Amino acid sequence: MVVAFEQELSVHSRTNTGLVIDVLEQQFGDRCQRSAAIRQQHAHTTTWLPNQPPDAVVFAKSTEEVADIVRICATHRVPIIPFGTGSSLEGHVNAPEGGISIDLSGMDRIVEVNAEDLDCRVEAGVTRKQLNSYLRDTGLFFPIDPGADASLGGMAATRASGTNAVRYGTMRDVVMGLTVVMPSGEIVRTGGRARKSSAGYDLTRLMIGSEGTLGVITELQLRLNGIPEAISGGVCPFPNIEAACNAVIMTIQCGIPVARIELLDELQIRACNTYSKMSLPETPTLFLEFHGTEASAREQSELFSAIAEDLGGGPFVWETEAEKRTKLWTARHDAYWAAFTLRPGAKGVSTDVCVPISKLAECVEETRRDISDNGLVAPIVGHVGDGNFHVLILVDENTPREIAQAEAFIERLNWRAIQMGGTCTGEHGIGQGKAKYMMKEHGNGLDVMRAIKQSLDPDNIMNPGKIMPVS
Incomplete structure (x- = not known):
């Protein structure tokens, strides 16, 4: 029933899309664009999911303009795809049924x-x-x-x-x-x-x-x-992933109010050293930051240092000088781009999962073995303080065997996280890329989501083809 409904929508909307674009061009002038380059820019561009451009893009300037665009599209049952900056990773801004992309970047007050x-x-x-x-x-x-x-x-x-x-x-x-x-x-x-x-x-x-x-x-x-009175931050190397993950678990369980605690495996550290001109030991490493008063930030840093030492990690060297901390966290934020130095010319496929904190070490270790057993180049980074980690698989898009290996790995990773009581995504969202895991994770709850969707959007014009599996 759902598939038939979506097929009907596709045929109906294609019939009326040209009319809708004509009306939008009359109302918005040059802010309604249908050039191929602009349409492709407003579809998925960040990973290997195919680019499915909308039929036109309208650049809105106010809530009232958005409402006008939606009313015009709703009258003719033409799909609508909201667009912010296009940085999402799971095909959220693709237009599988065509339609109108509403660019909200000009609404910046x-x-x-x-x-x-x-x-x-x-x-x-x-x-x-x-x-x-x-x-x-x-x-x-x-x-x-x-x-x-x-x-x-x-x-x-x-x-x-x-x-x-x-x-x-x-x-x-x-x-x-x-x-x-x-x-x-x-x-x-x-x-x-x-x-x-x-x-x-x-x-x-x-x-x-x-x-x-x-x-x-x-x-x-x-x-x-x-803004905190004082911030201290630094890096702490560990002999292996298990020790690093256990340090995270103990830090959270001890109630240390850490502001950031990020894991980079040795492969990612190697990439960061090359890309960001750093000289960190190429071993699993935690990046940390503590916020508070000068006394509390120092105390938190010292408490973590003792935990790390007990687990064979360290030394934990922290900085309070803003410029040095900024350099450190810039390297962390550039980790995605740094990873490509590991395999120039490769395409990056980024995926994430999240598990209960007590399952973090087990899940990361199993994932690393999976990567090694299948000969993948795939560094791991994670916001591990809440059990969330990311894997960036570097593949040759022109080699079908590598594509198949990466797809199979991502599927195993998602099932692994769900079976451990976690989720198929901690922050990337579902979009198109992870819709097939929704039934496994939510069971009958997915029917409730569908009921809400159909109640509020009976013509299925709002970003169709996302979150809900189509079959």
């Missing part, structure tokens, strides 16, 4: 900052770096850091997190309210500025992680944090 209440309101196209630059003189900062300078609307849509998640949480924890354009074109505001509420269904959390399948996020009310 910081509407208000309420410093006394530690919150702000922004349009969906504002990026995390833009917001933190704006906040610099207020003594506040926005803590969610996925690495890429993603748009905040896209980060909410994919329930992003990143290096600070172990202390500050994910987008689920910092979004207080949203403005959303629903599939009918109606504008809805969810949540508010109060720190808590027990009034009705939590529509804000429903929209976070919905990947544009239930509506288009156009504004966000965000929780902010005070």
Whole structure:
């Protein structure tokens, strides 16, 4: 039934798409584009999933304009694909049924900052770096850091997190309210500025992680944090992955309020040394950061150092000087690009899973054996403080055997995480790439998700082909 419905939509929308584009060109002029280059830029470009461009791209400037675009598309049942910066990794911005891509990057106003209440309101196209630059003189900062300078609307849509998640949480924890354009074109505001509420269904959390399948996020009310008085950070080498993972587990179980704790395996360290001109020992390494007062940051660093020493790691050398810490974390954020030095000319396929912290060492070790047994070049990095790690498989796209090996490895990795009580994705989201794991992870819960989708979007025009398996 679902497949037949989607096939019907495809035929119907193709019939009307030309008409819709004509109307949008009349209303938006040069901000409605149908050139091949722009359309391809607004489809998936970050990994090996095929590029499936929309039929046109409209550059919106306000919530009202988004609502107008959605109403026009809804009238003719033409698909809509929201677009922020295009940094997602699982085909979220692809248009498998064609349709209209709504580019929200021009909606980049910081509407208000309420410093006394530690919150702000922004349009969906504002990026995390833009917001933190704006906040610099207020003594506040926005803590969610996925690495890429993603748009905040896209980060909410994919329930992003990143290096600070172990202390500050994910987008689920910092979004207080949203403005959303629903599939009918109606504008809805969810949540508010109060720190808590027990009034009705939590529509804000429903929209976070919905990947544009239930509506288009156009504004966000965000929780902010005070910039810590002191920050200390550094690196700590370990003799093996198991020791590094056990250090993470003990750090969390001891209640040390670590702000960031990142794992890089020896292959990734080798790449970072080459790319970022560093000289770290090529062994499994933890990158850490502690926030607090000068005394508490120092105490946290010393406590971790003792844990590392007990497990055969160290020495843990930490820095309080901002410039040195920035260089260190820049190398961590450049790990994706650094990995390509391991195999120039290869294509990178990035995937992530998340498991309970007690299963972290076991899952990472099994994954490393899997990589070795199959002769893959695949460095591991992870936001391991919450059990989340990433694998970047480097493959020759022109060698079918390598493609098949990588696909099989990703499938085994996802099943492994789910069987350990984890999830097929800690932060990349589902999109197209991980839809086939949804039934295994959620069981009958997937039927509830489908019911919500069909209730809010009966014509299936909102980012079709994402999250829900098509068969």
